[in-house]
Amino acid sequence: MKIRYTSAALLLFSFMSLFIGVSDVSVTDLGHMTPEQVEIMTVSRLPRLLSILIAGASISICGLIMQQLTRNKFVSPTTAGTFDSARLGVLISLLLFTSASPLLKMGVAFAFALMGTFIFMQILDRIKYKDTIFIPLVGLMFGNIISSVTTFFALKHDLVQNMSAWLHGDFSMIMEGRFEMLYLSIPLLGLAFFYADRFTLAGMGEDFAKNLGLKYKQVVNIGLAIVAMITASVVLTVGMIPFLGLIVPNIVTYYYGDHLKKSLVQTAVFGAGFVLICDIIGRVVIYPYEISISLTMGVIGSGIFIYLLMRRRSYAF
Amino acid sequence: MLFKRKILLLLIIAAGLVLAFLFTGVSSNWDYILPRRTVKISAIIVTGAAIAFSTVIFQTITTNRILTPSILGLDSMYLLVQTLVVFFFGSGSIAMMDSQVNYLLSVAAMVLFSFLLFKWLLRRGGNIYLLLLVGIILGTFFSSLSSFMQVLIDPNEFLIVQDKMFASFNNVNTDLLGISVVIMIGSLLYYLPYHKYMDVMALGKDHAVNLGVPYERIIQRLLIVVAVLISVATALVGPVTFLGLLVVNLAHEFLNTFRHNYLLAVSILFSVIALAGGQLIVERVFTFSTTISVLINFIGGIYFIYLLLRENKAW
């Protein structure tokens, strides 16, 4: 899996995805597109492609960072309550400020995602039994609890169906003007790259990191903030994308090892490509209808995850 | 004996709440209201007992106090069955109308699912946490499937599924109650021969095997009991995920013992108290604007995070 090949494949699929959809735009139309076709491209297809690439890359990197910081291969925004906390944040912002601006929603969602992930880290500190499989279990339960709080308020204010839309990742609603918030992720990814070495060190444990002169707490907090910010922006624009942050880093680090600097770019490219392929599958399978990304990802992702779990058992005891 | 006195105290509180539920807040129309309330309170006792009982067993099997069988993905399985019914047959479908068919369908689907899951994983020699994690992932899979279909269903019909999604004692069918009680008594009888092993099982696998417990066999049987009980409770009133965690941990705090005779009794009593009290609050304070499961998951969830954040040796 050379980076050259994955990047080339990503480009190819990106190009393909531009020409898949209900309105007819084919490759042969390139160069002499009608105004409607141009509009479809700029209003819908391109934004969709961009959001897929950004969301795929950034959520995968979130997973990678979390796995480094917690030293557990099975921790990710889905299995640490980050997504659920962000969703609770969205709900709270809706309740408190009836017509919240996207930026405000984003802010509240970010605050909640950060808080939720932080609480999860606190719980991790207090658990004595640090079995690799047990920790994601606790994280998933924690997520369930947060969701039950969300449901409590959503039900009281008749927002269950709205919340279910945020639970449910979907790229088909992405259009020009409704996804730009995702751009926020790009500088964050840069920051993640800048901090990559420090995350790797922090992943070796607090004592180890401090011994090497690292500001451990600060590095962990920056990592969590990046994760929370990205998660919040993705929840608001696309919705939850289950398992993504779990699977992609696991596959990539299997080949590239745990040195973040080596695996970061590869994870981003692979994550973007993975989401793109899932999205294309979702668009093609029941054409002209669509299967949303969270369903395709739910099916493919849960399958791969279970496979990873089983494989882990056969050589790591 | 201290334990006996504590149990008596809980018994009195539980009885008081049940009586309060039955006889307060009625001005007239006793003939209509009383039978309905009797059914409701019976459903509460049955569900409460089933959930508390299965959670105690489950935590003993897993030697862990922060796990609950409700996370096995059974809830999602139940939701999926409900959504599928509405999706394929529409809200006016016979299955949705005939609650008995729906009930048996759901229970059968859930028990079958957990049975296959256990069989498959235990045969591969998988550990119990792996089983749970796989269960939970399948749960995510099911719920992503249901939420996808719910978005497809038009909003009116969505409301009907939504009703089914949250536990509610408001529309318990008398016939369902009968079936549930029969199934529960059946699984209790099935459980009885294994009761004597429970205290030893709590020591963990190595100690239990060393002391001559036929471990694998018992785990399999007990997991089936757990699956049946949770399925019955879920299908009867809908999912109440965190009730088990709430009441069993309360029981541990209250008694501080490992003896299952007491643990089981106290957990069941706490469960009845939580449900009966919760239902009273839902009906008389919130006047039905929320449901009991949502209320209990809310309270139970917060209590649980508190437990997790407190230093403890039990997990």
Added chain:
Amino acid sequence: MVKVLNLFKQYGTRSVVEDVSVSIPKGKITTFIGPNGAGKSTLLSMISRLITKDEGEVKIEGQEINRWKTEDLSKKISILKQSNHIHLRLTIRELVSFGRFPYSKGRLTEEDEVKVEQALDFVALSDMQHKYLDQLSGGQRQRAYIAMVIAQDTEYVLLDEPLNNLDMNHSVQIMKTLSRLVRELGKTVVLVVHDINFASCYSDYIVAMKNGRIVEEGAKEKMIEPAVLNSIYDMDIDIHTINNQKICVYFQ
């Protein structure tokens, strides 16, 4: 008699125990020694059916271990693992009483109570029998677990690194207790020990393992020899006789 024949165990592709055959002499202390990862603990766990074997036979009193009813086996052989965390809040006496489970299934008879009493006496914990496990020091806790195994009253007692994390004083206490188990009660004790000098001072029979195989076995006198130890540990070890005990010096 415990007899192991051509035993194999693999985790994934890694062989942990390979073609091991050994007989454990009755009424003696047998120690398993060898470097880390030699497969000693795995072997002990297979002999006591805590983990399943891939191939081979374990015969206890002539009968294959899988053909024993696990209930009956628990009256014949007992094992104490090195990590025996019990998360329950138990008193010493409650823990030791669990040792009677194979006989009473939880309802203690008069005879059971007597056995529990004796076991507590044997490890000198009678005075503090109502203390909770989490209030004990490491050595006391280990003695409590050993008392539980004594109460189980089995002919064979298997212990996986019982001296792990104990200081010298407690280690000596434990080894003396085990030695009394053999001399006074006629039990057969099998244990895994890391400190070669404890093996030398207390055991009758020594089995040395390396890379999943048995490299040498025999009576203590034959085993505590420079050539033998060199083949096990790949280092030169001086042996001195002090107070009639062979002591190995390997620190330099």
